[in-house]
Amino acid sequence: MEGIKKFINDYLVRLSIPKINFTDIIEILILAYLIYHVVRWIKNTRAWSLVKGLVVIMAFWLLAVILQLNVLLWIITNTISVGIIAIVIIFQPEFRKALEQLGQKNLVRSFITFDDSKNLSEKFSDHTLNEIVRATFELARAKTGALIVIEQDTPLAEYESTGISIDSLTSSELLINIFEHNTPLHDGAVIIRGNRIVAATCYLPLSDNMQLSKDLGTRHRAGIGISEVSDSLTIIVSEETGKVSIAKGGKLIRNVDGDYLRSKLIDAQKKTVEVKKLKLWRGKNKE
Numbered sequence: 001m002e003g004i005k006k007f008i009n010d011y012l013v014r015l016s017i018p019k020i021n022f023t024d025i026i027e028i029l030i031l032a033y034l035i036y037h038v039v040r041w042i043k044n045t046r047a048w049s050l051v052k053g054l055v056v057i058m059a060f061w062l063l064a065v066i067l068q069l070n071v072l073l074w075i076i077t078n079t080i081s082v083g084i085i086a087i088v089i090i091f092q093p094e095f096r097k098a099l100e101q102l103g104q105k106n107l108v109r110s111f112i113t114f115d116d117s118k119n120l121s122e123k124f125s126d127h128t129l130n131e132i133v134r135a136t137f138e139l140a141r142a143k144t145g146a147l148i149v150i151e152q153d154t155p156l157a158e159y160e161s162t163g164i165s166i167d168s169l170t171s172s173e174l175l176i177n178i179f180e181h182n183t184p185l186h187d188g189a190v191i192i193r194g195n196r197i198v199a200a201t202c203y204l205p206l207s208d209n210m211q212l213s214k215d216l217g218t219r220h221r222a223g224i225g226i227s228e229v230s231d232s233l234t235i236i237v238s239e240e241t242g243k244v245s246i247a248k249g250g251k252l253i254r255n256v257d258g259d260y261l262r263s264k265l266i267d268a269q270k271k272t273v274e275v276k277k278l279k280l281w282r283g284k285n286k287e
């Protein structure tokens with residue numbers, strides 16, 4: 001009882017509504033936006049169960065403060081510092097992914113860009129587009145599994161190096177040949193940069209989004225995984241059903257037809273902004 005009285009005297013009696021001015025409102029809105037996005041991100045990762053655990057510990061901590069349970073308080077405060085380091089180590093892949101996603105947000109990229117290349121030459125031709133569509137649906141008809149990643153602005157060199165270098169002009173015949181069963185190149189993903197197939201048998205990061213349908217296997221998870229850490233467009237052909245799916249921005253669009261795939265590829269072709277070295281505020285760049 002004494003503990004509860006002390007807690008009320010120490011913390012609750014002095015509570016009053018502070019004066020709120022305009023900057024406070026802006027701060028509250030920014031914080032609300034950030035908290036909303038952090039919670040939304042955590043909900044889709046393994047960290048969600050950790051948050052639930054932390055809420056339980058916080059409840060115990062509050063109880064220990066109110067009732068002055070000193071031993072419990074000592075244990076909780078002494079484990080918190082070690083716990084924070086452990087969380088950073090255990091969830092290092094999630095933190096990395098979150099920072100990579102932040103780097104891809106248009107908000108950041110529209111202010112700062114580190115690219116000194118001209119995107120104009122990176123577009124793929126209509127011929128490449130037609131070859132990709134043709135190969136995709138021929139593979140689908142034959143129920144041959146395939147995973148085709150089309151690089152956009154985020155460089156995929158890291159994933160390209162996990163596979164076998166090809167560096168050949170994109171053709172439907174070559175794509176079909178690569179994914180042919182029981183051939184050395186059929187496993188893993190193909191990466192297309194511009195008009196060229198740069199590598200096959202590439203290993204992609206698997207998505208750990210817990211909200212994905214349980215009937216999706218590793219091919220689909222790998223397609224979604226690469227779209228979470230880059231702005232690539234990924235085409236997935238299911239070996240089981242022969243259906244074609246597209247992964248973009250961490251989202252999977254299942255069972256698409258030729259027209260839809262074509263429209264998404266046309267979107268991916270549009271890269272007409274010339275990027276100069278480390279320019280602050282992209283708007284100044286426009287001519």
Ligand SMILES: Nc1ncnc2c1ncn2[C@@H]1O[C@H](COP(=O)(O)OP(=O)(O)OP(=O)(O)O)[C@@H](O)[C@H]1O
Nearest residue numbers: 145187188189203204217218219220222238239240
């Ligand atoms: N991390 C990865 N990176 C690239 N390719 C992968 C990866 N993991 C699996 N694959 C490819 O996916 C194949 C296995 O597909 P799996 O059957 O598990 O997936 P699925 O999503 O159910 O697709 P399907 O409908 O084709 O069966 C592997 O043989 C390999 O070619």
